[in-house]
Amino acid sequence: MMKYCLRAGLLLALLLVSACHRGLDPVAFQADGRPPRLSDWHVVEVRGGKLVLNEGVVPYDLNTPLFTDYAHKLRTIWMPKGVSAKYDATDTFDFPVGTIISKTFYYPKTANGKFSDVARTYDSSRDFAGEGLDLANVHLVETRILVRREAGWAAIPYVWKDDQSDAELARTGAVIPLTLVADAGEREDFNYVVPDESQCSSCHAQDWVTRKIHPIGPKARHLNRDYHYADGPENQLAHLMKVGYLTGAPAPAEAPRNANWMDTHASLDARARAYLDINCGHCHNPKGAANTTGLTLDVSAPEDRHLGICKPPVAAGRGTGDHLFDIVPGVPNDSILPYRMDSADPGVMMPELGRSTVHREGVALIKAWIAAQSGGCVAIH
Amino acid sequence: MRKTHLAVIIPFLLAACSSQQAPTQSSTDASFEAKLQQQLLDAKPGSVIEIPAGHYHLQRGLSLRTDGVTIRGAGKDQTVLSFKGQVVGPEGLLVNANDFTIEDLALEDTKGDALKINQGKNITIRGVRVEWTGGPKTTNGAYGLYPVKTQNVLVEDSVVIGASDAGIYVGQSNNIVVRRNHAEYNVAGIEIENSVNADVYDNTATHNTGGILVFNMPNLSQAGHSSRVFKNQVFDNNTDNFAAKGAAVASVPRGAGVVVNSNDKVEIFDNDIADHKTANVIISSYFSTNYYNTKGVAADYNPYPKGIFIYDNRFKGGGDSPDGIKLKTLKTAVFGINGKFPDILWDGYVDQRTLVNGLPPDGERFCIQNGDVGVINADGPHDYKNPSTDTKPYQCTLPKLSPVVLDPEPKA
Numbered sequence: 001m002m003k004y005c006l007r008a009g010l011l012l013a014l015l016l017v018s019a020c021h022r023g024l025d026p027v028a029f030q031a032d033g034r035p036p037r038l039s040d041w042h043v044v045e046v047r048g049g050k051l052v053l054n055e056g057v058v059p060y061d062l063n064t065p066l067f068t069d070y071a072h073k074l075r076t077i078w079m080p081k082g083v084s085a086k087y088d089a090t091d092t093f094d095f096p097v098g099t100i101i102s103k104t105f106y107y108p109k110t111a112n113g114k115f116s117d118v119a120r121t122y123d124s125s126r127d128f129a130g131e132g133l134d135l136a137n138v139h140l141v142e143t144r145i146l147v148r149r150e151a152g153w154a155a156i157p158y159v160w161k162d163d164q165s166d167a168e169l170a171r172t173g174a175v176i177p178l179t180l181v182a183d184a185g186e187r188e189d190f191n192y193v194v195p196d197e198s199q200c201s202s203c204h205a206q207d208w209v210t211r212k213i214h215p216i217g218p219k220a221r222h223l224n225r226d227y228h229y230a231d232g233p234e235n236q237l238a239h240l241m242k243v244g245y246l247t248g249a250p251a252p253a254e255a256p257r258n259a260n261w262m263d264t265h266a267s268l269d270a271r272a273r274a275y276l277d278i279n280c281g282h283c284h285n286p287k288g289a290a291n292t293t294g295l296t297l298d299v300s301a302p303e304d305r306h307l308g309i310c311k312p313p314v315a316a317g318r319g320t321g322d323h324l325f326d327i328v329p330g331v332p333n334d335s336i337l338p339y340r341m342d343s344a345d346p347g348v349m350m351p352e353l354g355r356s357t358v359h360r361e362g363v364a365l366i367k368a369w370i371a372a373q374s375g376g377c378v379a380i381h
Numbered sequence: 382m383r384k385t386h387l388a389v390i391i392p393f394l395l396a397a398c399s400s401q402q403a404p405t406q407s408s409t410d411a412s413f414e415a416k417l418q419q420q421l422l423d424a425k426p427g428s429v430i431e432i433p434a435g436h437y438h439l440q441r442g443l444s445l446r447t448d449g450v451t452i453r454g455a456g457k458d459q460t461v462l463s464f465k466g467q468v469v470g471p472e473g474l475l476v477n478a479n480d481f482t483i484e485d486l487a488l489e490d491t492k493g494d495a496l497k498i499n500q501g502k503n504i505t506i507r508g509v510r511v512e513w514t515g516g517p518k519t520t521n522g523a524y525g526l527y528p529v530k531t532q533n534v535l536v537e538d539s540v541v542i543g544a545s546d547a548g549i550y551v552g553q554s555n556n557i558v559v560r561r562n563h564a565e566y567n568v569a570g571i572e573i574e575n576s577v578n579a580d581v582y583d584n585t586a587t588h589n590t591g592g593i594l595v596f597n598m599p600n601l602s603q604a605g606h607s608s609r610v611f612k613n614q615v616f617d618n619n620t621d622n623f624a625a626k627g628a629a630v631a632s633v634p635r636g637a638g639v640v641v642n643s644n645d646k647v648e649i650f651d652n653d654i655a656d657h658k659t660a661n662v663i664i665s666s667y668f669s670t671n672y673y674n675t676k677g678v679a680a681d682y683n684p685y686p687k688g689i690f691i692y693d694n695r696f697k698g699g700g701d702s703p704d705g706i707k708l709k710t711l712k713t714a715v716f717g718i719n720g721k722f723p724d725i726l727w728d729g730y731v732d733q734r735t736l737v738n739g740l741p742p743d744g745e746r747f748c749i750q751n752g753d754v755g756v757i758n759a760d761g762p763h764d765y766k767n768p769s770t771d772t773k774p775y776q777c778t779l780p781k782l783s784p785v786v787l788d789p790e791p792k793a
Contacts, residue, residue: 172418175440175468193469197422198444201477208477208500208530211446289477289499292529292553294600305600310677312670313627314598317493317523317546320627325677336627346442346470347492347522356468377674 023047024054027078029098031149038143038158038167043078043102044132046165051104051140052132054078058243060236062222064261064274067359069192070120070180071105071141072127075217078102079245085218087237087248089256090300092214099148101215106133106140110181115139115162120180120188122262135164141176142194143167146204146215153213155200172196180357190344190356199353207287216282220249221299224257258299261365272369273299275362279351295326308337310377316340319348329373338367410438418443424450432486434459441469442491448479454486457510457540464491465514471522472497482791484508490515494524495544502532505791506539513543517566519623521545525567529553530602535791537561545623546630547572548589551579553602558785560584568624569594569633570615573644575601579608580785585615591630591637592618592657597644598629599667599682606645606688607782615639616655622704632670634659634704643667645745646688648782655697659704660722662696664689664747666730669761685732687741690779692750696724711765715757723755723770730761740774749775 025042039045042054053059057078065073079085083096107118108126118139126137133140140160147154158167159174173196180188195202204213217223223240226233237255240246249255258277259270276284281298283290293314296306305311308326313319313336321339328334340350342363349355414437420430426449434455439462445452452474454460464473471493474483480503487510488495495511498504511525525541528534529552536559541548548567551557557579563586564570570586572594573579579595586592592615595608615638624631633640636658641647642665654661667673667684678684700722703712712722727747735741749756749772758769 171422172415173441191468193441196418196441196444198446201446202444202475205446205477211477291602292499294602305677305679310674311600312598312629312672312677314601314629315523315527315529315546315550315552316625317628318519318521318625319523320625320631322626324627324672325674345492346467347520349471352471352493353469375676377676379671379674380668 024052027054027056027100029080029100030147034156034169034171036169038145041100041102041145043076043100043145044074044104044143046135048131049135050129050132051135057102058240058245059227060217060223060240061225061227062217062278063225063258064222064271064278066216066278067355067362068105069190069355069357070118070359071107071192072124072138074102074104074106074133076102077218077240077245084245084247085240087220087246087250089220091219092216093218093220093246095148095215095218097148097150101146101218102143103146103217104133104140104143106138107178109137109139112181116177117179117181117187120182140164140167141178141192142170142174144200146213153204153215155197155204155213157194157197157200159194170194173199188357193353193356195353202289202353203282203351205289206282206285208289208291209287216278221256221258222278224252224255225260261362268365268369268372272365275365279362283351308335309373309375317347319350321348324379325377327370327373328377329375330371331376332367332370335370338363338370341366411440413437414439414441421445421450426450426480429453432460432462436461436463438463438466439473440466442467442472442475442493444472444475444477445481446477448481450478450480451482451484452486453482453484456485457487457508460486461489462486463489465489467492475499477501479503481505482507486510487512489513491522493522494527495522495541496526497524498528498531500530501528503789503791504528504531504534506534506536507791508538510540511542511544511548512540513545515543517543517545517568517620517623519545519625523547523628524550525564526550527552532556533787533789534558535560535787539563541570542566544568545625546628547594550574551576554579556785556787558787564589564592566620568620568622568628569630570618572596572630573605573608574598574629575603575605577603577605577607578785581608581610582612584613586613587615587617588620589618590620590622590624590635591633591640592616592654593638594630594633594640594642595644595647596629596640596642597667597683599678599684604645604683606647608644608646609648609650609782609784610639611648611651613652613654615652615661617657619656619658627672629670629672632672634663634708636660636699636702636704637663638699639663640665641686641689642670643684643686645683645686646779646782647686647690648779649689649691650693652694653697654694654724655699657699658702659700659708660726661699661724662691662694663726663728665728666761668730669728683732685730686747687732687745688779689747690750690781691725691748691754692778694751694754696751696754699724700726707765708759711757711759711768715768715770723757725749725754725756727756727758728761729758729768744779746777746779747775748777748779750778
């Protein structure tokens with residue numbers, strides 16, 4: 001698995017040095033409004049059968065990413081000249097006005113060539129050609145733009161046209177029927193859901209009193225990892241400092257770092273906490289939408305009832321699955337947390353938005369983590 | 382007048398819904414859905430989104446994040462948003478905004494909660510019907526009308542049917558009026574939880590598992606207190622509990638009229654409470670829910686109900702067939718096979734550390750001024766071994782709570 005990631009990184013690196021932005025107008029910060037097409041931003045655009053990055057558009061990855069129905073993601077960041085983000089050890093960096101972050105969701109195509117069939121795979125080795133995402137091999141679904149304006153961040157969703165030439169503004173989101181096809185041929189129909197603008201805020205507003213939205217990924221602990229840039233692997237924090245997009249970051253070794261959830265060299269606990277942090281912590285934090293539940297799943301939550309250990313649910317409704325506690329140490333099958341992760345029923349599943357399928361490997365990780373805990377929960381009367 | 386009106390409407394609705402057909406998504410509905418989502422995105426403070434009469438099917442949950450918006454239908458039986466084919470949820474409508482009003486429409490068959498208002502002040506819900514049309518089922522959504530972490534909240538003239546948790550559920554909120562609503566075939570008809578200053582009056586709660594609940598759960602942002610439950614019609618809440626286990630209301634026995642669990646300063650007066658097979662009123666502690674454990678509950682959580690005042694209610698019937706083997710055995714042991722529980726059932730948990738001469742301090746007592754109404758202290762702490770029907774410990778009064786004043790008053 002790691003081999004594939006590495007290879008993808010190397011290939012992607014090529015596009016950064018090459019003149020991949022040939023023929024592209026400069027990146028266009030849009031101070032207000034919602035341009036009708038993704039290409040109006042000139043951040044990522046289709047050229048010669050590839051989705052290419054414009055000059056100054058820097059790709060990045062996260063130690064542990066959010067699960068979105070097995071979609072692969074190309075994340076980029078761009079800033080105007082002469083400004084940079086301020087480092088923060090815990091929260092999203094303080095980005096300057098003009099910053100544009102893009103996230104393109106796509107799938108590798110399947111061998112049968114059917115457009116609505118997409119591969120369920122972690123293998124990204126075929127995704128990239130020298131100058132970008134190779135449209136011969138991938139199916140682009142949506143690109144989300146987060147733009148930092150004077151008034152704050154705005155989230156603007158775009159859905160790719162079937163001819164893959166451009167993506168169009170989709171403020172009200174979309175429901176796209178697709179079929180996940182595993183290597184062994186197993187098929188799973190699902191509705192890929194593009195959130196509407198307001199639903200974007202559900203995840204990106206991590207404080208439900210101020211309701212201000214922020215990017216989730218660009219935090220020190222998610223970015224603190226190597227990326228294979230054109231001139232070799234480099235830590236992403238160090239690279240962002242080098243290109244002038246970031247100020248104030250300490251040496252990578254001094255910055256927090258979440259585990260890669262798939263890295264079996266990391267501890268089970270670190271992997272599980274990183275997984276819960278990125279998938280749940282944007283709502284389940286002390287200020288977030290889910291603070292009504294008393295359940296806190298960001299990486300700073302203490303390992304006690306706040307994290308769900310022996311904690312009775314508050315408003316889970318039928319999401320309890322007839323279980324009494326969020327986590328019963330040692331007994332994943334009696335725990336509400338993996339029960340809700342293991343469902344794709346909108347009335348049961350968690351997270352509520354952002355997926356329509358079950359992340360099997362994620363469920364397995366959380367179950368293993370709970371199984372390794374000792375204790376149990378004994379009710380007292 | 383109002384009650385007569387509801388009594389006529391409700392049977393009509395039930396009849397109408399029993400012959401439902403499986404709806405299909407029409408192109409008209411799809412364009413309606415997109416338009417409504419767009420209106421919610423475009424709303425500005427002061428916007429009024431009018432939804433004309435019609436029965437609309439939606440695939441996706443709606444959300445609103447702009448202050449000062451009113452959503453208005455043509456009537457709770459005329460404008461129907463049906464989420465029967467919902468693929469994206471879980472809510473029907475999720476609101477994160479202040480100064481929000483919703484009125485005169487219906488939300489049907491949402492996968493999860495029907496109307497959730499999470500965080501906001503000055504919230505008015507008026508004349509809204511929420512219904513799960515297939516009758517009471519565990520697979521129904523949890524909450525019907527669900528303001529949580531809200532301030533200055535009015536829920537009135539609304540109808541909620543079939544919630545698998547609570548029909549009207551106001552949680553972690555302050556300054557609340559819930560009046561003239563009708564709740565039936567929910568697990569909990571109306572529930573006030575971890576909330577401060579709530580007036581619940583002129584409501585009808587019937588055919589739920591429990592009629593009107595005032596609860597405090599552990600681990601939340603605030604402890605609730607100061608609720609008044611008065612002038613309600615609470616009768617025949619004997620529907621089998623269909624909540625998923627683990628939900629707080631799953632511990633409510635079938636046949637419960639008004640239930641106070643772990644909450645403080647609750648007044649129950651001038652209600653008509655009748656024909657509940659377990660008991661017309663139940664006062665209990667979190668210990669009786671079976672969820673209490675030392676690891677999962679914050680150490681500063683107070684599980685004991687304190688300062689409960691019951692007076693001048695009209696009780697009738699009930700207590701004849703309590704739910705659960707423990708309560709059944711208790712009833713038979715104390716009152717015989719053909720006997721019945723008295724109107725008030727107390728589980729008997731009391732904070733021993735605070736007792737003064739065997740009684741809680743003034744202001745924290747459990748007081749009853751309700752004629753010759755009977756009480757049973759079930760002796761829950763000793764597994765029901767030494768129940769008592771002595772009413773002397775409850776012969777006291779408590780200072781009455783002030784009425785809730787909504788400020789600002791909602792616009793009519």
